[in-house]
Amino acid sequence: MPAFSARGIVVRASSLLLAFERIALMGLMYLLTALILVNVVTRYSHFPIYWIDESAVYCVVWLTFIGASAMTRLRLDFAVTMMTERLSARHRKLAKIIATGMVVVFGVALVITCFLWMDPIGLARAGFDARKLAAETFNFLYTERTQTLNWPTWVLYLTLPIFAVSMTIHGLANLLEDLELVPRTPLKGFQLSELDGVN
């Protein structure tokens, strides 16, 4: 398989993304723990920091979607296996391909809904003027700010289009593996055990 083939690019992009996601997940967990501990200390010393709760919440939101993307590639998730485990090997493989295909379908659909929602073309047409876009299309996304951090909300919402794209790429990489068009890539840096459940 030539390194620059479309398949190769997808698998490599997916591995690269996963490496980023790994670092981001660790970083967000450290950040979250630190934020909550700082909150405890500052509140008990009568200097509560106003924006900490909101930061911690957005930290968890980013953790969710970055982690959800990573777990797609790691093939970790709750799925109902009641029917598939009773199928013959050939049919089971087919079911697997359909299931992985659905990941790609969802990824693409989410890219589309993000496109409708964030309307990058409309924004460019409005000369990147948030108020002009709002006046023309009733889309006020780029004029909003968060309540206590006072950040533009669209910056925080970016996790969704990122998730949509990375999930599509991971889904494609998984699909290529399931179709046996590429060999299974060992995924580095995640020492996860199938036994560690999350209930």
Place this chain on the structure above:
Amino acid sequence: MITSAAFIAIMLVGVPIGLCLCLAGLVFIIASGNPVLFQSYPLQLFGGVDSYGLIAIPLFILIGEIMNGGGITRRIVDMAMAFVGSLKGGLAYVNILANMFISSILGSATAQVAIMAQIMVPEMEKKGYDKTFAAGLTAYGGMLGPIIPPSVMFVVYSVLAQVSVSDMLIAGIVPGVILTTMFCIAIALMGYVYNYPKADYQTPRQRLATILRTSPTLLIPIVIVGSILGGLGNATESAAVGAVAAALVGKFWTKEFRFSQLPQMMLRAGVYSAIVLFLVAAAAVFSWVLVFGKVPQETAAWIQSVAKDPVSFMLLCNVILLVIGTVIDGIPGLIMTVPILLPVATEIYHIDPRQFGVVVVINLVLGLLSPPVGLCFFVAAAVTGAKPGKMFMVTLPLFGISCILLVLLSLYPSLSLVLIK
């Protein structure tokens, strides 16, 4: 109709449940002929996890990771052994008691079964217990995990139900203790019938030494449960402080925790919490489309026509949830049923949402211990090599006891609410 058909079809093919919920949401929007909803779709996904209560979940999972790396589990088992080891069926009591202590540190049933089965089952086998019984008993011990605080399931429930996370966690304490006691009574009876072996005799001096040596590990449950119950902080803060306590005990008392392990622990906690949290986000989208399609309202009308009073409603819920629990795992089950059943429970039958939460969660946890998708049995089987189906049969008395507890909890709200201020 189209939505639920699509949902069931892709779920059976093995599409992850979170994605099934998301995809069903998209199908609904297409079927409703209201494409303007597509624009709101990503924001609903975001809004599903944009909630303060959920912050506790990554922290609870982190505590489990740190505790496991710090050799704390083993010491808790030793302590339970020093207390009850020399009774008839001693190791069976040790199993349940150690599970109860560990429940007060871990937020998850399956994680707890995975950890405890590795320690308890070989030990029990050595002493002459049947392996299947040992593994099955450990799986039931793990059931205490999401009932005694901390509990990821209760956190998810309290976010869905918009009740205080701390209240919800506290509500699990009394039912958890009752269940432990009932399990112990059952073991006493079963031990008599099946003639369970005794454990090694320990002199009082040996016992005292063990208890003294292991008691600092109790600091962690004391910090977690104590700060929630005593009101020093909210559930999220107690989780963060509990993580620090676990790291300190692991570092300076058991000396098995190394800070170089921390990045991997953070990573695992991050991935596992994302699995839960993404389900919550997906459920938000799904319940949003359901609400738009007025499904909860129609279900409520149907239930009202079947159940005439709160008691029959609660019993009906028990049956529905037990059936759902047998095919669907705990958190997805919670996410799919609470948005529909809870409004009916509180608005029509005036049931306390916290009592309802206790019943729903225990119901779904019991589902983890019943075929065909009994996740806890599968975990115990994977660790020990015992057969899941046989495990269910030998532990049938424990299943019966759990059902009795559910009926009691459905009939007497005070069992759940007594410790809440």
Place this chain on the structure above:
Amino acid sequence: QAKEFRLGLITPNGHSWNKAALKLGDDLKAATNGRLTMTVFHSGQLGNEPAMMQQLQSGALDMGFIQAAELGSRVPHIAAINAPYIVRSTPSVAKFVRHPAAIKLFEVLPQETGTIGLGWGITGMRAIFSSKDLTTLADIKGMKLRINPTPVYRDFYSSLGAAPTPIPTPQVFDAMANGQVDGLEADLEFSWNQRFDKVSKVILQMNAVFMPMAAIVSGRVWQSLPAADRELITKTVKSTLDTQIDELAGNEPKLIENFKNAPIPIRQVPAGDTEAVIAEFDKVWLPKAPVLAELRKVGATL
């Protein structure tokens, strides 16, 4: 033609805003012989207020009862209605929100938020529930105070020397019982339902701020409605909100009586203390929302 409206709001069943929403649906149905109907989505079933705003803007949701805090965080001009000491009693609030000056605030909504404002509903004047003794504004200094995190309130309570702490609504009772905060500010109706008096030592009626709600309609939906329907809806919303306002203001004496029967004291802030606070607040907010000057003038006449 026939139309089924969807109305979303954040408050739970039983709240006076929810009763108003249900009444609005009934009245519309009655007035049109069932041609116009309405489904009410309460308790944030369709998402929190930012999510509802987005659905109003896209036209997925037809109407909303949205708190001034949410609109004010988008438009400082609207935030002016949350400013302290515009009026000083719930009966004055009831008059103020129906004054043309308050209604005129809605003029910026279409351009700034893509929605149409039809009228205000209210909650009563907010009070501080405190676990330490309070008699004057000066006593608030150094308190950890749970507030509604709208920028106006933050500035106001900070200027009193409190450390504002945003805590999500379901956790407020706990936070107070646990001593995570020394006090909280809320309206009396909500406080009675939550029984904040059980975790407090004293209630201080601030008579400073109130949190009204705006009945708004999606701009997109509004454009699509025939003029006659618009007129009918406007009229019906107005009369529904009139009822809500009058009932809420009328119920306040009874609420205060309830709190007076609780074993903790309920006190009023001495009126003289407020001039410096107003001056400091207006220094920051008049440049952001010049309309505040007019609102104060109107408020003083009520």
